[in-house]
Amino acid sequence: MIRFDHISKRYPDGTMAVDDLSFEVREGELVTLVGPSGCGKTTTMMMVNRLIEPTSGRIHVDGEDIATVDPVRLRRRIGYVIQQVGLFPHRTILDNTATVPALIGWNRSKARARAAELLDLVGLDPKTYGSRYPQQLSGGQRQRVGVARALAAAPPVLLMDEPFGAVDPVVREQLQDEFLKMQAAVCARRSW
Ligand SMILES: Nc1ncnc2c1ncn2[C@@H]1O[C@H](COP(=O)(O)OP(=O)(O)OP(=O)(O)O)[C@@H](O)[C@H]1O
Ligand SMILES: [Mg+2]
Structure with missing residues (x-):
């Protein structure tokens, strides 16, 4: 359903927020990102619906390389509960x-x-x-x-960033x- 292949994100100021991350989420699976504040959880999630673009690597959603999918069309398939x-x-x-x-x-x-x-x-x-x-x-x-x-x-995809914080x-x-x-x-x- 979702596949990260060697995803990295370096922000323009040089901050390396995500460094060579690969994982896969299958249909029906519930996956939780756990880590200290600032470790890159929100950045990782926002790359799934292209609110943030990776610096390198590929993300597939439902078999499609999302870099080639219109972001608006992509986001209609993805529910997102933002941190605030x-x-x-x-x-x-x-x-x-x-x-x-x-x-x-x-x-x-x-x-x-x-x-x-x-x-x-x-x-x-x-x-x-x-x-x-x-x-x-x-x-x-x-x-x-x-x-x-x-x-x-x-x-089909639901992203939740600390929905019960x-x-x-x-x-x-x-x-x-x-x-x-x-x-x-x-x-x-x-x-x-
Ligand atoms: N626009 C930006 N420009 C530069 N650095 C950024 C930007 N957005 C986030 N960062 C940095 O990237 C790193 C990862 O941030 P991110 O928001 O992904 O962390 P997080 O794991 O969601 O943290 P928290 O648990 O506090 O929500 C942090 O060091 C943060 O300061
Ligand atoms: Mg966060």
Whole structure:
């Protein structure tokens, strides 16, 4: 599904963020990058959807060399939960969650129905939270919306950069457990 071949990234100021990294992720696999702050995790993830271009090496997604794929087309197949959540402040929780389905042309009611389903899946009742705005949610709830939004269009690839970093260790563990269940549920429903 994703293959890194000898990927390196040197930033213009000379910082070597990633040095000769090779690995493979198969379909259905959950892979975690673990390492100290500044070791290159975010850089590695951002190279998968071409928000950052490698200095050398090749990345394949679904058999295609992504250097040859239009970045916009590539990103529509990749859900991304960024490190600081990044919800749109002037859109409701439901509309935030429906962002990608709406972008890829689903009709409004189908996109909103899917968004409600996903909010439910991350433990946020859409009737209570759907019409709120991001600033009316706790940090941990916002992070769940970020995850729901990334899952909404059932992308074949999902990148998550510390998606549960804003919650305490106890709640984080609960969310991680929920996420594993969610992943199993979403995988089982890939007919979407
Ligand atoms: N635009 C940039 N220009 C120069 N150096 C950068 C740039 N972005 C990141 N770096 C450096 O590249 C290295 C890797 O950064 P990266 O953000 O990938 O780390 P990380 O593993 O995600 O860290 P954290 O756990 O703190 O999020 C760090 O030393 C960082 O300072
Ligand atoms: Mg990071």
